[in-house]
Amino acid sequence: MQLILEGLSKKYPKNKLFENLNHTFEINNTYAITGENGSGKSTLIKIIAGVIAPSKGIVKYVEKGKLIDKESIYQILGITAPYLNLIEEFTLKEHLDFHSKFKTTLMNTDIMEEIKKANLIQSLNKPIAEFSSGMQQRLKLILCCSFNAKVLLLDEPTSHLDSMGIEWYKDLINRTSNERITLIASNNPDEYNDFAKKIINIEG
Numbered sequence: 024m025q026l027i028l029e030g031l032s033k034k035y036p037k038n039k040l041f042e043n044l045n046h047t048f049e050i051n052n053t054y055a056i057t058g059e060n061g062s063g064k065s066t067l068i069k070i071i072a073g074v075i076a077p078s079k080g081i082v083k084y085v086e087k088g089k090l091i092d093k094e095s096i097y098q099i100l101g102i103t104a105p106y107l108n109l110i111e112e113f114t115l116k117e118h119l120d121f122h123s124k125f126k127t128t129l130m131n132t133d134i135m136e137e138i139k140k141a142n143l144i145q146s147l148n149k150p151i152a153e154f155s156s157g158m159q160q161r162l163k164l165i166l167c168c169s170f171n172a173k174v175l176l177l178d179e180p181t182s183h184l185d186s187m188g189i190e191w192y193k194d195l196i197n198r199t200s201n202e203r204i205t206l207i208a209s210n211n212p213d214e215y216n217d218f219a220k221k222i223i224n225i226e227g
C-alpha cells in the first residue's frame with residue numbers, strides 16, 4: 024500500500040497554503056505533518072481524505088500496483104479530527120455497533136478491552152452528549168485506530184486529552200500502527216515524536 028501526493032497545491036482566493044507537495048507514504052510507517060497554525064495541515068488531511076479538492080496535483084492510493092478509485096477510499100481510511108464529531112444522540116455502545124457495520128476490528132483486538140483501557144467501560148450506555156471532550160476524543164481515537172483501515176489520518180490526536188490520556192494514546196498507536204500508513208497532523212511533538220519515521224513540514 025502506498026499513498027502518493029503528486030504536485031499538490033492549495034490556495035484560497037486570499038490565501039496561498041502549500042505548493043507542489045510531493046511525497047510517497049509507505050505501509051508500516053508513521054509520518055508527522057507539521058507547520059505553523061494556519062499553514063494548511065488540516066486542509067492537507069481533508070484533501071488526502073477526498074473531502075476537498077486540491078488547487079493542483081493529485082492524491083493516489085495504490086494497492087499492489089493498482090490505483091484505488093476515489094469512491095472506494097473510505098473503505099481503507101480511518102480519520103479523526105477536531106472538526107469531525109460523534110453523534111450526540113448515540114451511546115458509546117451504539118457507536119461501536121454502527122461502526123462495526125462497515126468496518127471490522129483489527130485482528131487480535133477485543134474492542135471491549137480497548138474501551139476498558141480507555142477508561143470508558145462505565146459509560147457504555149451513556150449518550151455522547153453526556154461525554155466530556157476528553158472522553159469523546161478517546162472514543163474517536165478507538166474508532167479510528169482499533170478498526171481495520173490501511174491509512175490513518177490523525178489531526179491533532181491528543182486534543183482534550185490529559186497526561187494520562189496522552190500516555191493511553193501513545194500505547195494505542197504503538198499497538199495499532201502495524202501494517203498501515205499513519206499520518207499525524209500536529210505541532211505537538213508529544214503526538215508524534217515516539218512514532219514518526221519522517222517529519223514533513225508543510226511550509227517546506
Ligand SMILES: Nc1ncnc2c1ncn2[C@@H]1O[C@H](COP(=O)(O)OP(=O)(O)OP(=O)(O)O)[C@@H](O)[C@H]1O
Pocket residue numbers: 035038040058059060061062063064065066067
Ligand atoms: N474554506 C476555506 N476558505 C478560505 N480559507 C480557508 C478555508 N478553510 C481554511 N482556510 C484557511 O486556510 C488556512 C489553513 O487552515 P488549516 O486549518 O488547514 O491550517 P492548520 O495548519 O491545520 O492550522 P492549525 O494548526 O491552527 O490547526 C487558514 O488560514 C484558514 O483560515
